[in-house]
Amino acid sequence: MNYTDGHTRICGLIGNPVKHTLSPLIHNSLSDMFGINMVYVPFEVNENDVKAAVKGALAxxxxxxxxxxPYKSEVIPYLDDIDPLAKSIGAVNTLVRTANGGFKGYNTDVTGLYHAMQDEGIDLEGEVVVILGAGGVARPTAFLCADKGAKKVYILNRTFEKAECVADEVNTALGTDVVIPMKLEDYKRVLMAHDKFIALQCTSVGLFPDVNSAVIEDKEFYEHISCALDEVYRPLETKFMKLAKEAGARTFSGLKMLLYQGIDAYELWHADDGIKVTKEQADVVYRS
Ligand code: ATR
Known part of the structure; x- marks a missing residue:
């Protein structure tokens, strides 16, 4: 759709910064595909204006x-309702209008990652997972892996205390002990214990312009990877992915995860229209 009229639905993004977001491309492609009259607008919101932005959006x-x-947790007090998964994670990235005229919060970063994995035939049940990093992306990723039945989830981080903190949070929330914190430099202990694992790169290492870096460079580490996902999508193929591919692993870019978090949000916003995006349709949007 390249015009608006009185029926145009408005959706958007709040955050700071938002100028480089790829989300409009995803949502515009989906609207074209399904013939939905919608526009998607990025709104750069200043730090003291989050509440006003939510109220204004409702109005x-x-x-x-x-x-x-930086508003994924800060926005929560201004919601009418929150999905239990998002509540456990303590972060939302998608707001959907409720019948009461407020917003309900969801976390499609996590459901989208899961959806992407399912479409790619990756089953977490009984798997060993190694998460590199313990920041804002690693935490919900660890939650997802433990929640979906991974046998062990190692969090390897340069700063051990942060890995410990994430592991404690996830284990406590889920009443489990499968999440194990470890210092990044101790990764060989994982190699000794496990022949193969899924590796999820959740640090900022390798992000443009630092394209020739990977958080672990040792080839032996990559020989143990069955499947490698990188949260970074600039460049599309990171050094981490190149090393994993050279060692024979299947690799996935962060762009797939970004796409699926957008698809899950889109499906939530248009649930009344029964919109369900198939893997084939997701592939069309990905290629565009
Ligand atoms: P994000 O929200 O993208 O996860 P973040 O919360 O700033 O970003 O987290 C960045 C992650 O990358 C952290 O785990 C960080 O490790 P520390 O906790 O030790 O800071 C990791 N990271 C960044 N630069 C790194 C580097 N050069 N080597 C190893 N880890 C690095």
């Missing part, structure tokens, strides 16, 4: 919002 009848850094 303007904005149907749905994505929330990005």
């Amino acid at each position: 303007l009848d904005i149907k749905g919002l994505n929330v990005t850094v």
Whole structure:
């Protein structure tokens, strides 16, 4: 759709910064595909204006919002309702209008990652997972892996205390002990214990312009990887992915995860229209 009229639904993104977001491309492609009259607008919101932004969006009848850094937790007090998964994670990235005229918060970063894995035939049940990093992306990723039945989830981080903190949080929330914190430099202990594992790269290492770096460079580490996902999508193929591919692993870019968090948000916003995006349709949007 390249025009608006009185029926146009407005959805958008709040965060700061938002200028480089790829989300409009995803949502515009989906709207074209399904013939939905919608526009998606990024809104750069200042730090003291989050509450006003949510109230303003309600007043303007904005149907749905994505929330990005740094407001994924800060926005929660201004919601009417929150999905239990998002509540356990303590972060939302998608707001959907409720029947009461408020917003309900969801976390499609996590459901989208899961959806992407399912579409790619990756089953977490009984698997060993190694998460590199313990920041804002690693935490919900660890939660997802433990929640979906991974046998062990190692969190390897340069700063051990942060890995410990994430492991404690996830283990406590889920009443489990499968999440194990470890210092990044101790990764050989994982190699000794496990022949193969899924590796999820959740640090900022390898992000443009630092394209020739990977958080672990040792080839032996990559020989143990069955499947490698990188949260970084600039460049599309990171050094981490190149090393994993050379060692024979299947690799996935962060762009797939970004796409699926957008798809899950889109499906939530248009649930009344029964929109369900198939893997084939997701592939079309990915290629565009
Ligand atoms: P994000 O929200 O993208 O996860 P973040 O919360 O700032 O970003 O986390 C960045 C992650 O990358 C952290 O785990 C960080 O490790 P520390 O906790 O030790 O800071 C990791 N990271 C960043 N630069 C790194 C580097 N050069 N070597 C190893 N880890 C690095």
